[in-house]
Amino acid sequence: MSRRSSSYRTMTTTEGIVFHLYTDENGRTKPHSQTGPAILYPKGISKPDEYYVYGIKYDYLKWQELSRIAKRSSNDAEDFTE
Numbered sequence: 001m002s003r004r005s006s007s008y009r010t011m012t013t014t015e016g017i018v019f020h021l022y023t024d025e026n027g028r029t030k031p032h033s034q035t036g037p038a039i040l041y042p043k044g045i046s047k048p049d050e051y052y053v054y055g056i057k058y059d060y061l062k063w064q065e066l067s068r069i070a071k072r073s074s075n076d077a078e079d080f081t082e
């Protein structure tokens with residue numbers, strides 16, 4: 001039995017739909033992306049892209065707010081001045 005080195009992966013269907021997925025500690029796979037839409041539809045399919053954070057669906061503005069917090073917290077001590 002092989003072990004995965006990362007719990008994040010990307011899948012593409014034959015229709016061209018791209019899924020960014022996260023596997024939690026219980027083995028459940030959920031859509032997740034902090035860098036862009038978790039589900040991307042090709043231009044031929046007239047559906048908007050979908051934004052998820054650890055399996056919870058958000059609209060674009062709320063997702064952008066949440067991803068901004070994650071990006072900001074990954075900075076070192078650059079945000080603080082003494």
